[in-house]
Amino acid sequence: MATIAQFGSSVHLALANHEGVLVDVIEPHDLHQITCLLHVWHPIFESLHRFRRGDKKIMSRELQDALTESSCRYIAEMGAFRDLCNNSQVQSRIRVCESLWMLAHVVFILPHESIARQMLNWFHFHNLPFKTAPLGSLWHRVHTYILYGYISDAISIIVEEAAPEFDPIASQLVSLLQSLPLLDRENQCLTALQFDEVFNLFRHKCTQFANQQSVRSSPELSMIAKSLSGDVASIIESSKRCSSGNWVVSVIALLLLSSPNANKADLADIVTACCEENEDYSKRVSYHDAIYSIMIHDIPCALMALRSQLGASWLAAHLADVLQIGGQSMQDLPTNKQCLRATLVFEYGSALISDSNLWELAPAYLITCHATGRELIIPSIYRHVTDEFMAEKAIDLCNRLQAPDHANSVALQMSAKSLAMSCPGNAFLWSLRGNHPIAANAIINKVIQDWVGTGFISLSLYQLQEMIAACPDPSSSLLSLCAAVHVVSIEDPIQKLSRAVVFLHRGDIYNSNLDTFIALQAAQIITASDGAAAITANLVPQDISTILRVLSLDSQQNNLSDQERVQMSHGLIIALSQVILKAN
Incomplete structure (x- = not known):
């Protein structure tokens, strides 16, 4: 698996053909200055690759039109960015990049064989x-x-x-x-x-x-x-x-x-003749290597010159992609045995995915680098999952890459963060997103345990109802917790007592601690009124017996002293006798 290097370092990457290559990782500030441009270039790259995937029987004329249009869009967006840029240094650099792409557009992409007029237009711009x-x-x-x-x-x-x-x-x-x-x-x-x-x-x-x-x-x-x-x-x-x-x-x-x-084939001979007649010709021309290599049709050297002379790996990656789709020869350099296009695009994609502002753009590039690119995408996105908004983006990305397991992992990562921030409701929902019902149920059980132990619950009735709505098959713990919170939220003691008795009759054997908690609430209402509340609430003997049974079963968990337990039992028995007398 490929790993991400630190910025400014070199890293050995194993490409899809199992051969190694040393790639320099782009400094982050190189990309930060042109963030807007890279964002508008991204859909151009995607649309060209969608065009290729959409029709495997593309006619050469249709492909040529698509390439020409994409190349023109790349150039136009550079011009628009340059016009709006306030940084003179960045503006000058973008103009050079724009000029070099225009030259490549004339020499490699335009279908015209006669190029003198286009070369003259390029030179006047340059x-x-x-x-x-x-x-x-x-x-x-x-x-x-x-x-x-x-x-x-x-x-x-x-x-x-x-x-x-x-x-x-x-x-x-x-x-x-x-x-x-x-x-x-x-x-x-x-x-x-x-x-x-x-x-x-x-x-x-x-x-x-x-x-x-x-x-x-x-x-x-x-x-x-x-x-x-x-x-x-x-x-x-x-x-x-x-x-x-x-x-x-x-x-x-x-x-x-x-x-x-x-025509295009004559250009290399003309360039060679002119260079031979001009001593120290390479010192007379800005960005000589890039211009010279493009004009003599040496694409690998031209791309590497863009990368090294200008430090514009982003430019070299996009241009290499367009040229390869157009069928231009991307022969290997003598010193490297890897696919040059894959190297440049992988290098650019690795820089994007390491950037907190640009990482969402990276997958479109890395997935075109076959297995190596895919291996880099998934582990890298975890570092950017800092909040729910970024998590949603990461999950959407994993789903588009058909990696559901990693989408679930991102959701569970957010669930753990929510728990650490004492947000059990969000943690529960993220656990559901992560397809982990056991973890979701464990969160509910922990909420119940804390509520019974401290008397404080961090979830509102509305949140619990939302959680139930999000579950295709809500657990008994969640349903019981929601019902118990509803009982406790009732302010009128008589209504609360009536709802508490209904709650205790529901027959849930898995949440006895909730039963004890609600039974205590009911018992306190009854004993505080000396049994009158039981009469007013129209309780029957079976209701009082249920309260006594629950409290006796959980006598060690209701946190009552022996004296309090005796007094409460005594009050419940008095209430039971009153209910029996009323019934007779």
Whole structure:
């Protein structure tokens, strides 16, 4: 059985394939900062798995639609949480996580093979916090904006500073930028062949632009023309210079200007080429490992980078789940022989179930980790059963997991806590919930024993009636206790005497101490009135004889001195004689 480690430690876990894995347990504060986000992500995870379980013959198109929708919901909830978050550090971290999921969404989840437009949109979102106005000459700034994909910004500064209405070169450049094939909305509905024709025509126009004397004579304009023409070497060299060696900018520039029809399979080659041309490329890009691994389709390394670089195991677990359902290769890492998805989800679930605010979310994740996850759920929930509200949640959880024995154990745990707090009524009801009638009856017997011994009862008549209503088959002890409490609660002595006699005639042989207690109540009423109460209550000789019999049978348990017993017996005999005389 897997065990829960302390936060911040490492623990060896035996997975379902019987192989070991060392898993780090997430620090609790990492999750506390994003509690709201994890709560809204939970139903997305559940709905996707319900969709899979509901129909075993899911068509690939239906599964793709479900995956795309779920991934979009994950991203949207991150954005909503980020907008509402007041902590700037958490906000920045969530934005990074949002960006990395968006990149994975483009590369792995979206069904489109051509991804240049989606990659450009992703980059603009990812780069927004770092976007600054470039410095230098006009054409250098224009070139920088073009390479970053900020075409509208490039056009704006040309219009503002180059006066294209008077400068034909500036006017032609604006026209070229406005007709850039990838960004022209009219081209979005074209087939691949039609788009190639449009792109070739655009490159031809760029070549004509580059051959003009005014362009050739300006090194900066010449480099812009070469970039727009799709010259790979010029694009990589220019983007390297403009971005201080950021290879991601080179990738985006190539997709925009040289390979707008590139598909997912081409992306890894483009990334490799750009990284080779940028020295120390890993130092130039924030969260390089995660971005690089996603772009070259190395899912295991990407997920582990999310976990280690960002410390976002919650993100890695959800993304791994979506990718595996989508059929992406989750091949093992060379150093580990376990299922990566199971490892990440188990690690996340173990952190949830150890958290007092998030433990209810954990079972949905852990049950997808097969036997290992299930073994962790049940023992862990006991620590969170601190009150009746949490106990109800725990019992509901056990029932959903089809673990009735553990649901009963939780109920009995609450029964013991209620007894320790001197709440026998609640303890009785929890014992019933725990399917333990023997324990419930023992609680009633203890209440009777305490009442008879001290004269104080901690249960009201209303509580006893509720307890009877909760029992499918109430015990004689519970019924007798309720009847006895009803007798004692009557204020009028004559009515109390009448009800006491009825109680003593009920024929319950298992609660003689209650009989003695009520018989004493009746005897005290009779002797206090010198037998008059017996006449008024219309008692018959058999009633008085029953009271005498009960008191004589339990003479050692009625806590009366010999003198008190003699006086009470004498008073009862006088009352008996009066009743007999009246009857004759």
